[in-house]
Amino acid sequence: MSQETILIGLAGVLASASPLIFAVIGETLSERAGVINLSMNGTILLAAMGGFAVAYTTDNIVLGFLGGMLIGALVALVVAFASITLQQSQVAVGFVLALTCRDLSYFLGNPYMGLPGPRLQALPIPVLSDIPVIGQLFFRHDVITYISFIAIFLAWLWIFRTRPGLMLQGIGEKPAAAYIRGANVNVMRYVYTIIGGALIGLAGPAFSLATRAGWMGTISGLDGFGWIALSITIFGGWNPVRGALGAYLFAFLQWLGLVLQPVLTQVPSQVLQVAPFPLMILTLLLVNIGNAEWVERTLAAMPESARKIFSKILRAMRTSPPAALGVPFERD
Amino acid sequence: MRQRLETLFDALLPVIATLAALAVGAVMLLFLKVNPLEAYAALLKGAFGSFNSFAETLVKATPLLLVALGICISFRGDVINIGGEGQMIVGAILATWIGLTFTDAPGWLIITLALLAGFLGGAVWGGIPGALKAYFNVNEILSTVMMNAIAVQLMNFLLRGPMIDPSQAEVASKIPQTARLLDAFQLERLAPTRLHMGALIAVVLAVLVYILLWRTTLGYRIRAVGQNPHASRYAGIKVPRYVVTALLLSGAFAGLAGAIQVYGVNYRMITDGSASGFTGSAGFNGIVAALFGQLHPLWSIPASVLFGALLVGANSMQRMVQVPSALITVLNGLVVIFVVSSEIWRRRRQRRRLVVGEEEAPPKPDKSQVQTGEAQK
Numbered sequence: 001m002s003q004e005t006i007l008i009g010l011a012g013v014l015a016s017a018s019p020l021i022f023a024v025i026g027e028t029l030s031e032r033a034g035v036i037n038l039s040m041n042g043t044i045l046l047a048a049m050g051g052f053a054v055a056y057t058t059d060n061i062v063l064g065f066l067g068g069m070l071i072g073a074l075v076a077l078v079v080a081f082a083s084i085t086l087q088q089s090q091v092a093v094g095f096v097l098a099l100t101c102r103d104l105s106y107f108l109g110n111p112y113m114g115l116p117g118p119r120l121q122a123l124p125i126p127v128l129s130d131i132p133v134i135g136q137l138f139f140r141h142d143v144i145t146y147i148s149f150i151a152i153f154l155a156w157l158w159i160f161r162t163r164p165g166l167m168l169q170g171i172g173e174k175p176a177a178a179y180i181r182g183a184n185v186n187v188m189r190y191v192y193t194i195i196g197g198a199l200i201g202l203a204g205p206a207f208s209l210a211t212r213a214g215w216m217g218t219i220s221g222l223d224g225f226g227w228i229a230l231s232i233t234i235f236g237g238w239n240p241v242r243g244a245l246g247a248y249l250f251a252f253l254q255w256l257g258l259v260l261q262p263v264l265t266q267v268p269s270q271v272l273q274v275a276p277f278p279l280m281i282l283t284l285l286l287v288n289i290g291n292a293e294w295v296e297r298t299l300a301a302m303p304e305s306a307r308k309i310f311s312k313i314l315r316a317m318r319t320s321p322p323a324a325l326g327v328p329f330e331r332d
Numbered sequence: 333m334r335q336r337l338e339t340l341f342d343a344l345l346p347v348i349a350t351l352a353a354l355a356v357g358a359v360m361l362l363f364l365k366v367n368p369l370e371a372y373a374a375l376l377k378g379a380f381g382s383f384n385s386f387a388e389t390l391v392k393a394t395p396l397l398l399v400a401l402g403i404c405i406s407f408r409g410d411v412i413n414i415g416g417e418g419q420m421i422v423g424a425i426l427a428t429w430i431g432l433t434f435t436d437a438p439g440w441l442i443i444t445l446a447l448l449a450g451f452l453g454g455a456v457w458g459g460i461p462g463a464l465k466a467y468f469n470v471n472e473i474l475s476t477v478m479m480n481a482i483a484v485q486l487m488n489f490l491l492r493g494p495m496i497d498p499s500q501a502e503v504a505s506k507i508p509q510t511a512r513l514l515d516a517f518q519l520e521r522l523a524p525t526r527l528h529m530g531a532l533i534a535v536v537l538a539v540l541v542y543i544l545l546w547r548t549t550l551g552y553r554i555r556a557v558g559q560n561p562h563a564s565r566y567a568g569i570k571v572p573r574y575v576v577t578a579l580l581l582s583g584a585f586a587g588l589a590g591a592i593q594v595y596g597v598n599y600r601m602i603t604d605g606s607a608s609g610f611t612g613s614a615g616f617n618g619i620v621a622a623l624f625g626q627l628h629p630l631w632s633i634p635a636s637v638l639f640g641a642l643l644v645g646a647n648s649m650q651r652m653v654q655v656p657s658a659l660i661t662v663l664n665g666l667v668v669i670f671v672v673s674s675e676i677w678r679r680r681r682q683r684r685r686l687v688v689g690e691e692e693a694p695p696k697p698d699k700s701q702v703q704t705g706e707a708q709k
Binding site: 038234281 | 412464468471473475478479481488489616619620664665
């Protein structure tokens, strides 16, 4: 393979990861505030269909993206109402919504199946795109991919470097303490769940109007991305930067599967298609293994030098969820 | 008197919630310019209109009930099993393999072995995420979803390759399906309809699961771990072991559902490349049925029949008034959302009753309660 094809392939990896990145950042914000938005898989499909339908009927691609975000925000509102106000099991509500929204998208999207719709065009950035290698990799994308680059950075900045971000961490970790510090926990949870939902919704049109343009119903191949985004969120330890790396890794593995298919002809095609899933399970295992009790016991039994090295590795990989994730907050 | 009325009302909540969901569905039907009454009449007629259609409803309800039984066990243990689809597939693969390999054996032996194989296959597919959760803290929601994806590709590989029907392997269309089981290996029919022994097996198992959960130490421990893992640990229960057991059993029942689907309905394994091509989404709808039955094995029986009826009725609704049957899956979801949100109302009132009873003081005005009440209307 020539260097050129590899570069184009890698640039494609960056672009194709952009929907996942929006979804991961959205879910990260929501879960940082303590609300699991498990509806993600359905939301993305519904937003992909809705965004495409809006862009097709209005012939305005921007409205399509906004429509997708609105759908995501509305589904998140249902999640928020059920889990914050009604104090329902977030898992049950989210899961049912995931199924309902998925079916709703196939059902409502029927008239838009396979229509030639608008698609976001690439927008090379002048001067920067001429830089060898770097220009090819980063500066010849469409707008939504650029926005995904910026969103990673902004989300990280917001969560870890601003005062409201600190409060956000607080309401997810120790809502009672945040409440005493003056945060209106439940209102903030509503706000972050809805903003997060809008970002998850943005992932939909990022598929249907950019990376995988068009709406193909059940054969769109989008079913399942929400679950992947959910595991990437965990893999990323609720950190947008690490989450984005996870999304790029996943997109890279998918690309690798495509590239390797003609080379490894004896391997059944299903093996390469399925490879990302066991790999995701493996990564989930690696990031969680440090939390397991028996690992700690094993470590304690090791000689001093080995223990130091192993615990360092484990600590680097380990992530743990916000302490109040999924737990409703009541003032008294 | 008032208390009795309230108790009656609580018992009727799922019914009321179902009616509310149907009302929302009616609005959607109006948007589609379809007369909702006509549509629902078609639905009812399709599901219960004749002996045959009622039998068909029970056929659809059988896998839902089996999956729901597993869900009752795992959700009671606070383990969320979303892998029913994959567990059904793996159970069915193993069961089918037995039936296609040992063709000389007597029918009763093969059926018994095949159902056991389905049970085991599902148990393995559920046990892996269980072990990952218990010993490595891997979130079971995600791992079961991924195990679904793996099972689907495994099925696609086997049904297009090693296990393909020899007659399909020769023709160009190559429909991904296995050969048909021998007649001797098929589950007995209960009536001159498609209703088969599997339905009876499922009902018997529902009683057994009830006994398991509420009359045995194992069930008690699973529920204890589900309600409070920390307290359970201090009480000397080995928590990880029961987490694995809960998911293992949950998967086993889904695997059995897959095996029974092959031996009772299709007599072969066939797919369209997606999970639902084989399972008909029973792995997911079973969760819905279990939630509707309030995670109680016996209540799951009527719940499964209800959702089976919705599925069968949806098809006739599609034929008779041209409404896409996907509307029914949407309706399914609405029913559960309504049921789940009505649950909180009941719990709150129960709490208020307790407060009033113990302290003889009026309950504190609670803002969210007012909102909940409004949401009901």
